[in-house]
Amino acid sequence: MSALHTLRLKYQPVLPKHIVDIDNVIVEDGPKTQSKVDQKELSELFKHTYGLPAAKLAAGRSEEIHRKMRCGFILSGGPAAGGHNVVAGLYDGLMKGNKENKLFGFKCGAGGILKNEYIEITSELIDKYRNMGGFDIVGSGRTKIETDEQFATAFKNISALELDALIVVGGDDSNTNCALLAEYFAAKNSKCVFVGVPKTIDGDLKNEYIEVSFGFDTACKTYSESIGNIERDAISSRKYWHFIKLMGRSASHIALEASLQAQPTYAIVSEEVEAKKMTVNQIANKLTDLVVKRSQDGLNFGVVLIPEGLLEFIPEVKVLIEQLNDLLAHKKEEYAKLTEFAQQKAFVIEHIPKEMGEVFSGLPDNIAKQLLLDRDPHGNVNVSAIETETFVSGIIKNELKRRGSKVPFTPVHHFFGYEGRCAFPTNFDATYCYALGYTSFILAAYKKTGQICCISGLKGPSTEWICGGVPLTVMMNMEQRNGSLKPVIQKALVELNGKPFKYYESKREAWALAEDYAFPGAVQYYGPAEVSDQPPKTLLLEQN
């Protein structure tokens, strides 16, 4: 066990003062809630759980909090730092409520419910996981409960375990699943309630109720450390252009937060590319101009941040990908006979509209090859496997060549992903998660089913945070998924009119031409508050 491991086990998160005394917390009904859109469809799908009041945690005494409970939980989807503290907060809340309470963790996400695989969380066990990164106390998984059979199995297993509550720790999909389970169990008059906890390092589970999802802070600070180190390498070596792909396929929150932390030469924000309908050529031109301009200033180096989902946000590439999926599905046999890339490329250009053929020819070869490979069972290309970082450096290289430019350009590529999901949670995430877990216990004790824990005031000290719950249906709309309309929680994209992006926009021209960078350094767990106890910069800008 590392020295930091031993020490972090002893860290004690400070709870918001309005919930710390369990004998002075009651849950009151806030105003009734409504989804912003699709009210009719949602109220029909969630007959028993739609439109319920939000949960307000007020001062007061009630025996409800001391009722005897058997509680379960799952950790769902990609791990995020702080998950173990959600469990710790939940466990400690349960123990404060009633010493006879029980907590069970299903193994490896919702799959554990279906397989009826779980463990009991004891005091000895949870003490080994306090303030630890990862989801390994029970493991995580991506299974969703979707079919009638799966719902029936979940009902059977959860009922057999006599659970009074199940806490779902997950992102937008898992919390949608949480809402569906809440409705299903409510319709069957089960005593089991379902409470969600907002997790995702991507930061796209965010709205007027949720200031930030947990894990985002730790992930961004961990990536920003590496980005800052690479920036310092760039100004020391003075000869490399670093292209850094960051996790976040559906939104660019991580790239934006990391930019605010590390002030790179440039950060691509996918949402802006989409909104401005930028073409590959426009992106190539913009970045090539930058490479040339910096070279004129003697700066033959730079650091560019790239959200991994970029390609699907470039309108013409999105169309191209769809057309390639179609083409390769319909001309499968003909295409399969072509073994050389040159033949494949010619075949593609011949069979898609001319303007798309031009887009395709303009792509760097390695990216064009990747777009032709590996269809998934639905006939779609695996976009997440495409090396977006080499795409960006490749279009610059091509453009420099087209211009006949002799500017030195040596790209180096990086992908930061897995190393940010399971770090020891920052003090912010450790404290936030502990409060989320503790709140989930209170909501569960008060039978607030189909709600997600929401904590506001995160820019201030944790003692002043305000905890509560909001029905998940509030955040939903209806979307096409695999050919049918489904209720889903809307993903938050980077708002181009929001304060964080506006701030970046106001700075980026200066940063793009600057020689120097900002160096966030490694996450600090000790030392003065300004280095060890700060929320994400996007949150500070948004809440200011």
Added chain:
Amino acid sequence: MSALHTLRLKYQPVLPKHIVDIDNVIVEDGPKTQSKVDQKELSELFKHTYGLPAAKLAAGRSEEIHRKMRCGFILSGGPAAGGHNVVAGLYDGLMKGNKENKLFGFKCGAGGILKNEYIEITSELIDKYRNMGGFDIVGSGRTKIETDEQFATAFKNISALELDALIVVGGDDSNTNCALLAEYFAAKNSKCVFVGVPKTIDGDLKNEYIEVSFGFDTACKTYSESIGNIERDAISSRKYWHFIKLMGRSASHIALEASLQAQPTYAIVSEEVEAKKMTVNQIANKLTDLVVKRSQDGLNFGVVLIPEGLLEFIPEVKVLIEQLNDLLAHKKEEYAKLTEFAQQKAFVIEHIPKEMGEVFSGLPDNIAKQLLLDRDPHGNVNVSAIETETFVSGIIKNELKRRGSKVPFTPVHHFFGYEGRCAFPTNFDATYCYALGYTSFILAAYKKTGQICCISGLKGPSTEWICGGVPLTVMMNMEQRNGSLKPVIQKALVELNGKPFKYYESKREAWALAEDYAFPGAVQYYGPAEVSDQPPKTLLLEQN
């Protein structure tokens, strides 16, 4: 400027107590020195600087330390954390010696000497770089002073600047260059002395005088943080095998230190592969056995560390690479006509000895392709561009296929390099470097030319460290370089009989089958000494 940046500027390294009072330090001659081998050749090449006594720093008073000096320095080669503190220690020493002393930094390594590009280091300037990572105060470079013309230019520029000393901060090659400059200038009766400082994150500049090179600690701790995070991801997600390539082409010190820190599933140590004359098949078998065994235990995941130089340490691959270099040089035109990989492969197999053809066919396709690409101007393949991490996962995949095994095996690849070279130096590196810089001033004041700063006792508190100097020629031998015998400082390889490797060897079987890992976490600059003030684990084992 980040909060940590602001705070680190104020960190004050504590000097060894025997050198802190400049008016109570004198340099005495230790015993005369000898190189271990090639004494005759070296003493002829270094007529004026071979066999000099080592420098011992003793208590005493002398005016020598207060003589007025003009000092220069270069930062050479890949950056390493702590370089700025070498400059700070040197600057502070110079100022303690004589307020009128001057310090000049040549830009971008030895190239700055040749181009006569330098800046003066002022108090305001150095205060911006205290405890900062990187080499950006003047930039780094890889130019070596080799030709007669270059030596003459260096002599002209350094003499024109009236330097009394030049401090060379670099690895083995740069320090060899330092020794050659010392000899050249001594032969010409120049007043300028040359003092080296041992830098390299790779850790291979190490011997009985140098306990560790600076930057190694910060780099290894930075990599170990990420490795630990990925390990935690592995046990949370339970479905990925992570293959992590680490910097260190000539030796495996980084992989070994990171293993001691993070206790991965397996770490390949190149020196062991070479010593045991392991074949590709043997490595594949060993690791595939491990994948299968872990799968039987329900552990379809793992974390494998790979030194980037591995391929050249596998004897049969080394021979293969030489033969490919030869073949492609001699049959260049014939080969150039082949456009498809299948043809190229067949051609190669036809033209190299049968057993080498088997080695070649056994390689994963992407590696075989990389071995056929991109000859450098000398006709050699660019080994450092080969993706050693996909080589290792590829031979496992091939072996699983050969065995007909259905074991789940999903590899994920990483390369940790640049992000470890320029982090804020750990307290250990910050303090070590400050003491090195300060020592370099003392040696220079006493005209100890051709020496390298050596500090011993690094496992203890910095107040007790013992500083001194040793003639660089002591560490040299004669080696073939580009077709002629050259004096070079011997690189330290991982000693298979040394305590660090023996310790790893005693643990690795248990670690290989374990479910759990060690999680070092981010570098801490504050908090209790056990998390913020530790030297590398290999050093502790070696010095114990």
